[in-house]
Amino acid sequence: MAKKKDTKEKSMEETLWDSANKLRGSVEASEYKHVVLGLIFLKFASDKFEERKAELLDEGKEKYVDMVEFYTMKNVFYLSETSRWSYLVENAKQEDIALKIDTALFTVEKNNPALKGALPDNYYSRLNLDVSKLASLIDTINNINTIKDKQQDIVGRIYEYFLSKFALAEGKGKGEFYTPKSIVNLIAEMLEPYKGKIYDPACGSGGMFVQSVKFIESHQGNKKDISIYGQEYTTTTYKLAKMNLAIRGISANLGETAADTFFNDQHKDLKADFIMANPPFNQKQWRAENELTDDPRWAGYEVPPRGNANYAWILNIVSKLSENGVAGFLLANGALSGGGDEYKIRKKLIENDLVESIIVLPQNMFYTTNISVTLWILNKNKKARTIDQNGSLKKYRNREKEVLFMDLREMGVPFEKKYTQFSEDDITKVTNIYHNWQQTDYETKYQNIPEFSYSATFEEVVNKDFSLVPSKYIEFANRDEDIDFDEKMKLIQSEFVDLLKAEEDSKKDLLKVFKELGYEIEL
Secondary structure, eight states, rough: OOOOOOOOOOOHHHHHHHHHHHHTBBBBBBGGGHHHHHHHHHHHHHHHHHHHHHHHHHOOGGGGTTOHHHHHHEEEOOOOOGHHHHHHHTTTTSTTTTHHHHHHHHHHHHHHHGGGGTTTSHHHHHHHHOOHHHHHHHHHHHHHOTOOOOTSSSHHHHHHHEEEEHHHOOTSOOOOTOOOOHHHHHHHHHHOOSEEEEEEEEOOSSHHHHHHEEEEEEEOOOOGEEEEOOSSSSHHHHHHHHHHHHHTTTOOOOSSSSOOOTSTTTTTTEEEEEEEEEEOOEEEEESSSTTSSGGGGGGTTOOOOOOOSSSHHHHHHHHHEEEEEEEEEEEEEEEEGGOHHHHHHHHHHHTTEEEEEEEEOOSOOSSSSOEEEEEEEEEOSSSOOEEEEEEEEEEEOOOTTEEEEEOOOOOOOTTTEEEEEEEEEHHHHHHHHHHHHTTTTTHHHHOOTTEEEEEEHHHHHHHHTOOOGGGSSOOOOOOOOOGOOHHHHHHHHHHHHHHHHHHHHHHHHHHHHHHHEEEOOOO
């Protein structure tokens, strides 16, 4: 009896990626996301449109089926006939299908002001794709019902998958706009952005915003209680962010255009309640020596940020915080202890009592770098207060002149073979410790954990010369003292025996193959 093959069913995302991969040769892997996501947008918008149209017909409102207002009132984009997915499917094998797709996207954007500047402009025509390959991709997407499961964010899953695959394909130094989902989840759970203004000065494809809304919905909050503001430098990524948010019905102010946050701040007067960001790490040449020296964002910090942009991002974030604002953002570990001008700014940040928590993350969490990075939590109001969080009162103790340090480098689970991500249990553990530390009854709920967390006083930070490196505060065991040298060497010896034996077997097999072919090797 033939042995049955153990075949693993491909996920919807993998199937789509394989379909996009057929474009290889015509399109770089880095372009897949643009090709696929533009089409996914049209399919999703069409599914929503057809669903709403059917509702109107069921309600006996036939005369309203072509009135834009009856769609927008339900947060649905109105689509003219040539913009609908069914029209594209019917014409998928026509020579001008690329032009028809571009026309559909242009028409949808023109008819729906919320999409201004969001959709690809004359993109498919410029690619000169093989018609059969484009038709095959349309056929694959046609089999996806984007609204079948109301509990599943189908389109969101596809977006996240393609953005992560793109970051992986791009390699180090590129794809910076994608922040791993588990890190974004951790930031959202720690900051708890239930109500107010949310800002991201380097918003990339909008992942922080999407996760904030998911956090609110998973905790039975109301997404109408938040306002979203962001900025993105790269035009293609800016469009992705607008599309990513629009497709989920999330309204946001991302500025009039893609722009540099330092040189063209699109939200000069903004005071945000929550800031969540993953700015570029160690960004060099972000300004010339005499540029932005008197920028109001640096006011009160003695010197303007110089060198890389790490501290420029910090001060931009500080300048945007409301009187009770809290920020969670990622930076390379070097920012924790840099000297010179960085030292002066960091010292002032600590003296101004803005630093609430410093959390070192594990290595290999990012597709674009394997370095360990730090999550900074800044808080404009560490005083005792009681706030209403989604219907329940939360009592904060006075945490002035205290900083919570955490080291998460031993946490995380394997992901995509060589990467690490936080499990749900990891996120729960970290956020519980952080929130317990903040609470009025923290003395019964929080205690320092060796090799994991430590609550430091201002005096301790001063004694460490204003360093924010967690390992200078968290108690670590000297594991070298516990090493049994003889036992360790015996283990290494055993491993080498196995390795040398495997090499010898491989050598014999190779010599045997050459001998059977009539080309015996004499050693």
